[in-house]
Amino acid sequence: MPDGVHEFLTEWHRVVAERDLAALPALLAEDISMGAPPYWAKLQGRDLVHHLLGLVIHAIEDFTYHREWQDGNELALEFTGHVGDLDLQGIDLITLDEHSAIRNLDVLMRPVNGVIRLRETIAPQMAEYLSRGGGSAA
Amino acid sequence: MPDGVHEFLTEWHRVVAERDLAALPALLAEDISMGAPPYWAKLQGRDLVHHLLGLVIHAIEDFTYHREWQDGNELALEFTGHVGDLDLQGIDLITLDEHSAIRNLDVLMRPVNGVIRLRETIAPQMAEYLSRGGGSAA
Numbered sequence: 001m002p003d004g005v006h007e008f009l010t011e012w013h014r015v016v017a018e019r020d021l022a023a024l025p026a027l028l029a030e031d032i033s034m035g036a037p038p039y040w041a042k043l044q045g046r047d048l049v050h051h052l053l054g055l056v057i058h059a060i061e062d063f064t065y066h067r068e069w070q071d072g073n074e075l076a077l078e079f080t081g082h083v084g085d086l087d088l089q090g091i092d093l094i095t096l097d098e099h100s101a102i103r104n105l106d107v108l109m110r111p112v113n114g115v116i117r118l119r120e121t122i123a124p125q126m127a128e129y130l131s132r133g134g135g136s137a138a
Numbered sequence: 139m140p141d142g143v144h145e146f147l148t149e150w151h152r153v154v155a156e157r158d159l160a161a162l163p164a165l166l167a168e169d170i171s172m173g174a175p176p177y178w179a180k181l182q183g184r185d186l187v188h189h190l191l192g193l194v195i196h197a198i199e200d201f202t203y204h205r206e207w208q209d210g211n212e213l214a215l216e217f218t219g220h221v222g223d224l225d226l227q228g229i230d231l232i233t234l235d236e237h238s239a240i241r242n243l244d245v246l247m248r249p250v251n252g253v254i255r256l257r258e259t260i261a262p263q264m265a266e267y268l269s270r271g272g273g274s275a276a
Contacts, residue, residue, distance in 0.1 A: 037248045040225050067231070069207030069214050076207050076214045078231065087178050091229055091246055093205070093216065108229055108246035110175045112257070115250050 001070055004100035009068075009075070016063065021054045029097050035106035037090075038119045042104075049105070051129050055122045056107075059083060073097075083121055086114040139208055142238035147206075147213070154201060159192045167235050173244035175228075176257045180242075187243070189267050193260045194245075197221060211235075221259055224252040 008027065015023050025046055033042040034049045043049055057063065060081035069076040075094040082088060090109035097103040109115050146165065153161050163184055171180040172187045181187055195201065198219035207214040213232040220226060228247035235241040247253050 035248060038250050040249050067212055069209050071207050074205055089244060108248045110173060110246045111178050112176050112253050
């Protein structure tokens with residue numbers, strides 16, 4: 001595994017485990033795009049993705065990583081957690097850029113009822129953030 | 139990549155591309171479990187999973203594989219497709235047994251509206267299959 005990828009993974013796992021949101025932007029490319037569970041259109045830009053990831057990391061309880069795959073700068077990280085009494089299994093599909101920052105992040109999850117609960121949990125804070133002019137969805 | 143894994147992947151891609159459902163059971167362990175998008179509980183057994191995969195392969199149009207990860211007997215296969223006008227991005231998380239047959243298959247997808255459309259498309263046929271006593275959900 002290239003040094004940059006190894007360092008990224010170590011820091012990513014630390015940031016998520018410690019919910020160290022202040023350290024998160026350094027792992028995101030400025031022009032990051034994100035395929036989030038609720039929408040087909042990609043979310044664009046570091047500020048918006050940082051904000052959404054912060055909400056997700058707080059909304060999913062007992063967030064735990066499991067299987068991990070790496071192929072060059074393409075990563076797949078499986079996780080589980082729950083929102084209230086609804087379990088979630090998900091995967092982060094990550095493309096790193098040449099600085100080992102995330103250029104694209106797609107998040108896929110199951111089952112449907114847990115994803116909908118997560119969306120409902122986050123929606124009010126996300127709407128408030130967007131109403132203040134933070135970020136923009138493509 | 140071990141020979142068995144390579145042979146599995148070659149045959150899996152052929153079966154999906156050609157929708158060769160008659161050849162699918164040979165790739166599934168008899169006691170296969172499957173984490174499907176709609177439910178948290180695993181579906182159990184070759185007959186039930188074979189039937190569901192057949193419905194999925196027919197319901198998702200322009201089914202195309204993209205990124206692929208492999209780590210020992212653990213695979214992650216990204217795909218895209220659409221159900222009517224709703225796009226889907228998904229991933230098959232596959233654990234192979236010692237005979238290079240699927241022991242566990244988890245299917246994660248986004249976005250939510252596409253997953254719900256897929257569930258609605260398949261539900262009548264799945265209900266009819268289950269009412270005839272085919273398979274059982276855990």
